[in-house]
Amino acid sequence: MNTVAGTGKIPLSAAFTEAYRRAPEGVWHAPGRINVIGEHTDYNDGFVLPFALPLGVSVAAARRDDAVLEVRSLQAADAGVTVSLDGTGPGEVQRWAERERWAAYPFGVASLLRERGAGGASLLIDSDLPQGAGLSSSAALECATALALCELYGLDDLAADRAELARLAQRAEHDYAGMPCGIMDQSASLLCRAGHALMLDCRSGLSSHVPIDLPGKDLTLLVVNTRARHTLTGGEYARRRAECERAAALLGVDALRDVKDLGAALARLDDPVLRRRTQHVVTENHRVEATVGLLRAGAETELGGMLTASHLSLRDLYEVSWPEADLTVEAALRGGARGGRMVGGGFGGSVIVLTATARADRVRDAIFAAYRDRGLPEPDFIEAVPSAGAHRL
Ligand code: GLA
Numbered sequence: 001m002n003t004v005a006g007t008g009k010i011p012l013s014a015a016f017t018e019a020y021r022r023a024p025e026g027v028w029h030a031p032g033r034i035n036v037i038g039e040h041t042d043y044n045d046g047f048v049l050p051f052a053l054p055l056g057v058s059v060a061a062a063r064r065d066d067a068v069l070e071v072r073s074l075q076a077a078d079a080g081v082t083v084s085l086d087g088t089g090p091g092e093v094q095r096w097a098e099r100e101r102w103a104a105y106p107f108g109v110a111s112l113l114r115e116r117g118a119g120g121a122s123l124l125i126d127s128d129l130p131q132g133a134g135l136s137s138s139a140a141l142e143c144a145t146a147l148a149l150c151e152l153y154g155l156d157d158l159a160a161d162r163a164e165l166a167r168l169a170q171r172a173e174h175d176y177a178g179m180p181c182g183i184m185d186q187s188a189s190l191l192c193r194a195g196h197a198l199m200l201d202c203r204s205g206l207s208s209h210v211p212i213d214l215p216g217k218d219l220t221l222l223v224v225n226t227r228a229r230h231t232l233t234g235g236e237y238a239r240r241r242a243e244c245e246r247a248a249a250l251l252g253v254d255a256l257r258d259v260k261d262l263g264a265a266l267a268r269l270d271d272p273v274l275r276r277r278t279q280h281v282v283t284e285n286h287r288v289e290a291t292v293g294l295l296r297a298g299a300e301t302e303l304g305g306m307l308t309a310s311h312l313s314l315r316d317l318y319e320v321s322w323p324e325a326d327l328t329v330e331a332a333l334r335g336g337a338r339g340g341r342m343v344g345g346g347f348g349g350s351v352i353v354l355t356a357t358a359r360a361d362r363v364r365d366a367i368f369a370a371y372r373d374r375g376l377p378e379p380d381f382i383e384a385v386p387s388a389g390a391h392r393l
Pocket of ligand 1 (some may be wrong): 038040041042043181182183184185233261345346
């Protein structure tokens, strides 16, 4: 089943009919994302600038007349889950086998939507987004499920309020998957528009769509999946959050976003780790604003320096980069790229590289050669094209 529908040979709706012996009521899609800039700023009430990828998660869905969620995936044909939404808490997930844990995301969303009046459903999931690649496959799964259930159960106000829906999906990830993520990934998946990046103020929730025209400037943004898998439910992400909260408390501000005088703030912090975290967050927020300024001026060619500065800050100050990411950025720059940086939470996943289109092959070859020299498995390349947010297909 995986190979048949996963390669697009039979549509997801036909696979649903085969799996559940009835037709789906619809198919919904939610994309993964890259983040142009603004990493580890979202939970510091700061700014982010992601855009949606053409890759994502699709969900074929039909209502059930009981309050049961039945969920299967073409990527995990032997690991479906059937669970009652009434009276089943997040702790249920701990009883599932490891290979079934992916279902915590749709289960969390369906449980939270049950409180808003949605009922049970049968879902069949398909994804062309690599998992563990730092491209938000979990958020895409949450958001596709959320939109499907809202539309099936006539929760039209919620379906239209994408910012609120993003918060619900984020809550599902916190409470059911145990990952204390910020709001960037769910917002990107639900709010992005084709041809635009999403400038999001993670404190106010206000966002704007910033045009980004790479082909018009003869530029290509490559996504390099370093194949070092990341898992963010591990402790490092939560530790970074806690460090930022401690620094903010010591500085007497609500969040690091509120630091206005970086020099004075650094002088007040004794702990060198908290100083490094603070310096990253404050400067990264400025880089997001500067990047938006460059985009609004049509100066896409100048983004490279911002990307590389962000990477160095994530590597040296925030300490969330990983060897393959550093290698990729260094090799890309040597190959003539304009800039590059790791994306997402870190400790594995993907890197974005901005290059003149005419140099893209040379840059790719330089990266391949660097991996080969180190005996590393070949990385995967995707071209990042700013795409539409979640929608019904
Ligand atoms: C992960 C989280 C996001 C964000 C990034 C880092 O992707 O899900 O909320 O914190 O890491 O910018």
